[in-house]
Amino acid sequence: MSAGRVARVLVDSPLPQLDRLFDYAIPAEFADDARPGVRVRVPLRTAGRIIDGYLVEVTDASTSDRALSELDAVVSPVPVLTPALYALARRAADRAAGSASDILRLAIPKRMVRAEKAWLAAGRAGAPTVAEDAVAWADARLAAFVDLSARIDAGERLALSAPAVPDETADGRTVGAWALLLAAAATRQLARGCSSIIAVPDHRDATQVLAALDGRVPPDAVVRDDARRSGPERYATFLRTLEDAPAIVVGNRSAVYSPIARPGLVAIWDDGDPLLREPLSPGVHARDAALIRHELEGGALVVAGHTRTTDVQRLVSVGWIADVAPVRRASPRVVLSATREGEGRGARVPSSAFQAARTAVADGPVLVQVARPGYAPSLVCADCRRPARCAHCGGPLRAARPGATPVCGWCGRHARGWACPHCSSTQVRMASSGSERTADELGRAFPGIRVIVADGEHPVAHVDAAPALVVATRGAEPIAQGGYRAVVLLDGDRMLQADDLRVGEACLRWWSNAAALAAPGAPVHLVGVAGGVARALATWTQPAYAASELADRAPLRMPPTVRVAAVEGPRARVDAAIRAVREAVTALDSEAVLGPVGESEQARALVRFDYSSGPAVTAALRSAVVTDALNSRRPRAGGPGRNTLRVRVDLPDLEL
Structure with a gap:
C-alpha cells in the first residue's frame, strides 16, 4: 500500500467482538485533525454502516498489501481520550471481563457542540494559587x-x-x-x-x-x-x-x-x-x-x-x-438500649431511648432512624400473622393509613375483599412501621414539637438548630445545624434479618453514618440489637469487626476473600464458558464452580477464584463471551439472539 499514516481506532460498540483496535487509513483531508484522542467516524465493512469511535494512536503505514478503509470523518478536533484514560479503561475492562468502550461511555460525556465551541473560544485556566x-x-x-x-x-x-x-x-x-x-x-x-x-x-x-x-x-x-x-x-x-x-x-x-x-x-x-x-x-x-x-x-x-x-x-x-491511625481516638457516645423490666417485650422505643429523646429535643433536633419509608411497609393477616399477599401477582400488600384499602406493592391493585388463603380471615394488621407512621406516633408522644420526615419521597438535606424530631430512613438523614442533640436508631433487628451476606457490614455502616451526625457528646441509642455488630458500634471498632468478618468468610471461600464471577445464558453456552475457564486455569478446585442452575434457556453459574488467578479467569470468560457473540451473529429462526452469554465479575455476594 502507499505511504501514509494509519489511525488505530476503538469503535464505540456494545458488541464484544469489536473490543479491539481497528486500522484505518487517514485521508489527506484529515491529516491535520486526525490526532490521538479525537472522536472519529469509521466504516464497518461487515456491518455496512458508519460507527463512532476514538482514535487511540497514529502509526506509520503498514507494509501489508491489505487495503485499509479510510476514516469517514473527524467529528471533533478536541482530543478527549488521553493516553492515560485509555490505559485505565483498558485495564479496568480487562479486569472485569468487559469492553473498554463501555468504560469510556461512562468516563467521557456525550459531545455538546455549543459547550465545546465555547471552551475552544475561551482561554485556558491558569495555575491556581492557594493562600x-x-x-x-x-x-x-x-x-x-x-x-x-x-x-x-x-x-x-x-x-x-x-x-x-x-x-x-x-x-x-x-x-x-x-x-x-x-x-x-x-x-x-x-x-x-x-x-x-x-x-x-x-x-x-x-x-x-x-x-x-x-x-x-x-x-x-x-x-x-x-x-x-x-x-x-x-x-x-x-x-x-x-x-x-x-x-x-x-x-x-x-x-x-x-x-x-x-x-x-x-x-x-x-x-x-x-x-x-x-x-x-x-x-x-x-x-x-x-x-x-x-x-x-x-x-x-x-x-x-x-x-x-x-x-x-x-x-x-x-x-x-x-x-492510618488518628493522633487521638474519639467516638460518639453509643448506648445499647433494650427494654427494661415492666416494659412490653416488643416496645419499639425503650424508656431509656424515649427519655433521652425527650430531654434532648428541648435543646435542638433529634434524629430517629427507621428501616423503611411509607406508613406501613407491609401487612400481615390479623389471625395467623402470615404476610398478606396480592391475589393477582403475589406481591406484598401495604396500607397508606389505618383502615385504608390495602394496595399491592408490585402491581398497584387495590385488594378489596381480601381473604387470607391460609385461615380465610378478612382482617389485616400492620406488621411494621415506616417513616410516616413513626412520625405520626412520635408526633402524638411529643405534642408541640416539629416532626420532619426525610426519605426517598420527602428528601431533606438540612435542618436548622430548632427543636424537632427528624424521622429518616437509612441513608436519607439530613444534616442538622450544629449536629443532632440525640440519635435513636430503630428497627435494627429488622435490618439485620435481611438475606444478605453483608447485612451486618451494611447495618454497621448505616448506623455509624447516622451516629456521626450527632453533636459531640450527644447520646446515640441503638435499640434492640446485640451481638458483634452492636459491640462494634458501641466501642467504635469498625475495622476490628471487618477483620472478624473477613476471618469468618475465609474458610467458606466467600467474597471478598475470593473473587466471584456470574455467568448467565443458555445452559449449553454457560457450560462451554465454564469449560473454557477450567482449561485456562487448572488450579481451580472442584468447588470453585457453583451451578449451573436454571432452565436450559436461562442458566446461571458462579465461579470463585483467587485474586492471583484473576487475569486468566477473566480472559477466559471474555473469550467465551466473544465466541458466543460471533456464533450468534446470524441466529436461526426462533433461536437465541445476539450476545446471549453474560458475565459479571466481582459480585459482592454469592447468589445463585
Missing part, C-alpha cells in the same frame, strides 16, 4: 492523623476512619468532619501543583465537600462532576479536566476516570455504599478503578469512611493498603 492560610488550615486538619500529610505527598495507598462528628466550614455551614478532612488533603495537593479527585456516593456528599472547599481554594480550580448536571454542563466540566492546570474534581463514581493533569490524590468516601458500584456493564466499582489508576499513574489513594468494608480490610491485611 498560605488555606495551606496552614489544611496542614492542621491532616495533623489529626499520624504522618498523613507526608504519606499523601509520598503517593501511598491509605485507609483511614474519618472523624465521626459534624463540623463547620469557613462560613459557618455544618458538614461532616470527613468532608473537611478530604477537602484539606485536596487543598494541600493543589498547593503543590497537583490535581485531586474526591469520589462520593451521592450529591449530598458532594455538596458537603464543595462547601468545605469554598473559601479555601480558587473557585475555578474546583470542578463538580455528577449526573445531576445537564449535558452541556457535564461536557464543559469534562473539557476543563483536560486542561493542563491542576484541579479538584468532586463527583460520583464516574469521577475516578477524570483525565486530570498531574494526579496527586484520588479519595474514595464511604466505599461500602452501593452507589459507588457501577450498575452498567462491566460493573467496575469506583474503589477498584481507583486502585488501578493508582497503579498506572501514581499519586496518593485514600479510602475513607466511618466504617471499614471487608474489601478494604482484605487489602489492609495483605499490606496493599496502609491503615
Whole structure:
C-alpha cells in the first residue's frame, strides 16, 4: 500500500467482538485533525454502516498489501481520550471481563457542540494559587492523623476512619468532619501543583465537600462532576479536566476516570455504599478503578469512611493498603438500649431511648432512624400473622393509613375483599412501621414539637438548630445545624434479618453514618440489637469487626476473600464458558464452580477464584463471551439472539 499514516481506532460498540483496535487509513483531508484522542467516524465493512469511535494512536503505514478503509470523518478536533484514560479503561475492562468502550461511555460525556465551541473560544485556566492560610488550615486538619500529610505527598495507598462528628466550614455551614478532612488533603495537593479527585456516593456528599472547599481554594480550580448536571454542563466540566492546570474534581463514581493533569490524590468516601458500584456493564466499582489508576499513574489513594468494608480490610491485611491511625481516638457516645423490666417485650422505643429523646429535643433536633419509608411497609393477616399477599401477582400488600384499602406493592391493585388463603380471615394488621407512621406516633408522644420526615419521597438535606424530631430512613438523614442533640436508631433487628451476606457490614455502616451526625457528646441509642455488630458500634471498632468478618468468610471461600464471577445464558453456552475457564486455569478446585442452575434457556453459574488467578479467569470468560457473540451473529429462526452469554465479575455476594 502507499505511504501514509494509519489511525488505530476503538469503535464505540456494545458488541464484544469489536473490543479491539481497528486500522484505518487517514485521508489527506484529515491529516491535520486526525490526532490521538479525537472522536472519529469509521466504516464497518461487515456491518455496512458508519460507527463512532476514538482514535487511540497514529502509526506509520503498514507494509501489508491489505487495503485499509479510510476514516469517514473527524467529528471533533478536541482530543478527549488521553493516553492515560485509555490505559485505565483498558485495564479496568480487562479486569472485569468487559469492553473498554463501555468504560469510556461512562468516563467521557456525550459531545455538546455549543459547550465545546465555547471552551475552544475561551482561554485556558491558569495555575491556581492557594493562600498560605488555606495551606496552614489544611496542614492542621491532616495533623489529626499520624504522618498523613507526608504519606499523601509520598503517593501511598491509605485507609483511614474519618472523624465521626459534624463540623463547620469557613462560613459557618455544618458538614461532616470527613468532608473537611478530604477537602484539606485536596487543598494541600493543589498547593503543590497537583490535581485531586474526591469520589462520593451521592450529591449530598458532594455538596458537603464543595462547601468545605469554598473559601479555601480558587473557585475555578474546583470542578463538580455528577449526573445531576445537564449535558452541556457535564461536557464543559469534562473539557476543563483536560486542561493542563491542576484541579479538584468532586463527583460520583464516574469521577475516578477524570483525565486530570498531574494526579496527586484520588479519595474514595464511604466505599461500602452501593452507589459507588457501577450498575452498567462491566460493573467496575469506583474503589477498584481507583486502585488501578493508582497503579498506572501514581499519586496518593485514600479510602475513607466511618466504617471499614471487608474489601478494604482484605487489602489492609495483605499490606496493599496502609491503615492510618488518628493522633487521638474519639467516638460518639453509643448506648445499647433494650427494654427494661415492666416494659412490653416488643416496645419499639425503650424508656431509656424515649427519655433521652425527650430531654434532648428541648435543646435542638433529634434524629430517629427507621428501616423503611411509607406508613406501613407491609401487612400481615390479623389471625395467623402470615404476610398478606396480592391475589393477582403475589406481591406484598401495604396500607397508606389505618383502615385504608390495602394496595399491592408490585402491581398497584387495590385488594378489596381480601381473604387470607391460609385461615380465610378478612382482617389485616400492620406488621411494621415506616417513616410516616413513626412520625405520626412520635408526633402524638411529643405534642408541640416539629416532626420532619426525610426519605426517598420527602428528601431533606438540612435542618436548622430548632427543636424537632427528624424521622429518616437509612441513608436519607439530613444534616442538622450544629449536629443532632440525640440519635435513636430503630428497627435494627429488622435490618439485620435481611438475606444478605453483608447485612451486618451494611447495618454497621448505616448506623455509624447516622451516629456521626450527632453533636459531640450527644447520646446515640441503638435499640434492640446485640451481638458483634452492636459491640462494634458501641466501642467504635469498625475495622476490628471487618477483620472478624473477613476471618469468618475465609474458610467458606466467600467474597471478598475470593473473587466471584456470574455467568448467565443458555445452559449449553454457560457450560462451554465454564469449560473454557477450567482449561485456562487448572488450579481451580472442584468447588470453585457453583451451578449451573436454571432452565436450559436461562442458566446461571458462579465461579470463585483467587485474586492471583484473576487475569486468566477473566480472559477466559471474555473469550467465551466473544465466541458466543460471533456464533450468534446470524441466529436461526426462533433461536437465541445476539450476545446471549453474560458475565459479571466481582459480585459482592454469592447468589445463585
